[in-house]
Amino acid sequence: MSKLLVAMLLLSMVIIDGCASKGVHRGTDPSQAARSGPKVLAVWMPWFGDHKHIDVGYSSQDPQVMRRQIKEAVDRNISAFVVDWYGERRPFHDKSFALLQQVASEMHFQVSLMYDETENNNGQATDEALAAFDKAYKAYIGPQARYGDAYLSYKGRPVVFIFPKRGGTDWNRVREKVNAWSSPPLLIYKDEPAAEFARTFDGYYAWIHPGHGGWASDGSDWGEQYLDNFYKNMTTKHADKIAVGAAWPGFDDSRASWGLNRHMDARCGKTFEETLGFYRRYYSDSNTLPFLLIETWNDYEEGTAVERASFTNCNHPS
Numbered sequence: 001m002s003k004l005l006v007a008m009l010l011l012s013m014v015i016i017d018g019c020a021s022k023g024v025h026r027g028t029d030p031s032q033a034a035r036s037g038p039k040v041l042a043v044w045m046p047w048f049g050d051h052k053h054i055d056v057g058y059s060s061q062d063p064q065v066m067r068r069q070i071k072e073a074v075d076r077n078i079s080a081f082v083v084d085w086y087g088e089r090r091p092f093h094d095k096s097f098a099l100l101q102q103v104a105s106e107m108h109f110q111v112s113l114m115y116d117e118t119e120n121n122n123g124q125a126t127d128e129a130l131a132a133f134d135k136a137y138k139a140y141i142g143p144q145a146r147y148g149d150a151y152l153s154y155k156g157r158p159v160v161f162i163f164p165k166r167g168g169t170d171w172n173r174v175r176e177k178v179n180a181w182s183s184p185p186l187l188i189y190k191d192e193p194a195a196e197f198a199r200t201f202d203g204y205y206a207w208i209h210p211g212h213g214g215w216a217s218d219g220s221d222w223g224e225q226y227l228d229n230f231y232k233n234m235t236t237k238h239a240d241k242i243a244v245g246a247a248w249p250g251f252d253d254s255r256a257s258w259g260l261n262r263h264m265d266a267r268c269g270k271t272f273e274e275t276l277g278f279y280r281r282y283y284s285d286s287n288t289l290p291f292l293l294i295e296t297w298n299d300y301e302e303g304t305a306v307e308r309a310s311f312t313n314c315n316h317p318s
Contacts, residue, residue: 047093141158211226255302
């Protein structure tokens, strides 16, 4: 069996068996086991078809493509797509999310927003975030949202991820604003925020990153040290926060217009396999990781897509 196939089977077993190891218990009742494993999510990029991005053979605004993607995700026991979203700063992406949520509602799937903070350090970051969250509540999350039934929630509260950029947003003001929602959202931040915002966020998520040494020129650092540090901190320093683990198949931003020549070797599927199962070092059936985020479903520009399961640099036959 190829390492690629092992990795994809492993992904399908994370929920079914509540276990990310090759020694799975095939007789486990899926409904019972599902309660003991993390809920698997995947980051979904909404910008294909926009001329600013590469051509991957489909448009992110094609409902038929979305239906295929959701079906394939469900087949791999992925429960929701987490969508990179900029509010109304990028109308193409916003329209893609609106269409995806509609299709998700039809197919009993779930979606969530990952708000991408502005990179403009012009003093407007907070106002832009406030406007974006207001739009999100009215159109996608709140009681008036037409397809709000498809929005991801945890313990009855909607989940919103934050992807930080320059750090110019006053998240305390955002928190104050969203606390007025009928159901205040759970705000999940990448890694850890500045100390002044520590109480603002309800949880933290891991993101593709090597260890303290940075990106290895040969791509050999697949993130073991980083993940170990993340899970250790979440179970010791931040046990009161929601932990969202992460798994990725590798990284290569050579196709991205913003690329910085960063590379993480896929190792013929081993990088995906090991990051998928890493959380088991710190979590168990009695201490369950709430979410595991696949990074990503379809980011072909940074070489992290699992949609087509195309791992590279294999030096032996499959």
